[in-house]
Amino acid sequence: MRRFLAWSLALLLLLGVTVLPWMMLDDAPAVEPVGEFRRKDLAWIKSLFQKHDPRRQTPDVVHSIRLDESELNRLLNYAVELHRVTGIAAELTPGGATLTATLTAPRNPFGAYLNVTAEVAEAPGGVRIESLQLGSLPVPGVIADWIARRVHARLRRDETYAALADAFYRVNFDENQATLDYRWRPELLTEIEQKSVEILVPPADQARMLDYAQYLDGLLKRHREGSTVPLVQVVAPLFEHARRAGGDPREHNRAALTAIAAHLSGISLAKLLEGEGRSIRRSPRVLLSLHGRRDFAEHFIISAALSANGGSRLANAIGLIKEEEDANRGSGFSFTDLAANRAGVRLGDRATGEPAARVLQHLAAARNDDALLPDFRDLPEFMAQAEFDRRFGPVGGPRYLAVIERIDARLAAHPLTR
Incomplete structure (x- = not known):
């Protein structure tokens, strides 16, 4: 009887394992x-x-x-x-x-x-x-x-x-x-943000991001509050810190890019990750620039962080939306900003993909702006909607796509994003 019950139970388990997934x-x-x-x-x-x-x-x-x-x-x-x-x-x-x-x-x-x-x-x-x-x-x-x-x-x-x-x-x-x-x-809102991090970001990644945020803060304290500093002056030592740390370069790249993006976005990772205080937002004490432009640094790094954390499709789309909004009521449509955004998306993808180790080495050895991003300041920018439509519109049309192809060709030739 016991043997019959054991065989019956085994048969039921076997049926459950095979039939339920099939259904x-x-x-x-x-x-x-x-x-x-x-x-x-x-x-x-x-x-x-x-x-x-x-x-x-x-x-x-x-x-x-x-x-x-x-x-x-x-x-x-x-x-x-x-x-x-x-x-x-x-x-x-x-x-x-x-x-x-x-x-x-x-x-x-x-x-x-x-x-x-x-x-x-x-x-x-x-x-x-x-x-x-x-x-x-x-x-x-x-x-x-x-x-x-x-x-x-x-x-x-x-x-x-x-x-x-x-x-x-x-x-x-x-x-x-x-x-x-x-x-x-x-x-x-702050409670939700902190809980989201707790759920979505593993403890090891939280510790790594906090480490890079603290290291970045130490680099920025060397500069006068309110000053503007070339992005490369913090990128190179931050990624040299990553190189010395060893381990998986993808995880270090993601953490370092996230730390810089948080700073540029006015978010305190320490408050976000450690649950200190009701507000995680703050004004950056030191501003960062790329090719002499603060908006280039923001587009490039924030898009890279979005892409490195799994949102490259959204990073590209959000960058385009921002430029169209500027064309309608802001500073105007800028292919320069759009190029920096596309470069950041490529960087984020590569920094967390197969070439992660090469990307880390390149960033650690960067000595000037050209090592981070081609100079796109020759592209048309600050165009109101009417001017953009006259010269390049509509978005997705042949004249617009011709400029995008020029941007992508220059990125394909750059050692960081090719």
Whole structure:
């Protein structure tokens, strides 16, 4: 009898190991991978964030975000920079929504994708799961909702999660529209930023970034507050510090680029990583320039850090959006800034890819601006929208692409980005 039970249990386990993955995994995605971000999509998302920027909201007053189905899917697609998530889509109906997500599965003999479909409905304090489908495997709604609530209750033990959950307290679904009501606390933004780092950045990477931020701060203290210093004067010693440290050059490159980008963005990595104080923002005490231009240093390094941390597609798109905004109401469209952005994206990709060791050595040995970036100051810049349209428009047209090809050819010949 015992032998029969043991064989039966073994058979059930074998069936579970083989049948369940076969039922859950598919050969095709339910949601197609996101293509290149269109400029108008990024511009809309940026305006949405600006409109609902928590730093501008009145504390403890109820605010609402209303999105139609296409806008919600735009926002969800923008968020698909997560590893293994290839697409997310929502379909809205009165009182509920159908959410579908496609995740890429590790190599296996059963299928390349895990397609997840959840039917959710409005409920007091949030939503409840009506049904859940993992590939072709149905999960009873009552079980899925019970699991979700148990996970939610466990997550509420974290103070930041609990505060965020309490801030977003009602969701309403209507035909082709979703409304989220929330009440904001000013300090919650810093808590979320710090919690995001805690979740997304492993402790070893946090320690490495903090080390480079502190080393960079020591380099900058040698210069008078408010002064402008050539970028190469901090890049070379910082990456020489990385060279002496040894270990994986990709991780050191990522940490060093992130430290410089944080400084240029006015973010204190020490406050962000160590949770000190309510604000992680500060004005840079020393400014950095590249080929005599502070904006070149910012475009180059911030794009490199974005790319090194996994966002090269967004880095390119955000750089273009910034230039189009400048053409409309800022300093004007500048191919020079766009070139620095594209150079930074290439640097970030190479600094965390196969040539990482060569990139580190090159940066440690850099002695002038030309070692970091070709001089693009001969390119057209400061063009208002009308002038840009007359000379090069539209974006993506032959005259515009001809300039981009010139930029890419010069980058391809540069030892740091070729």
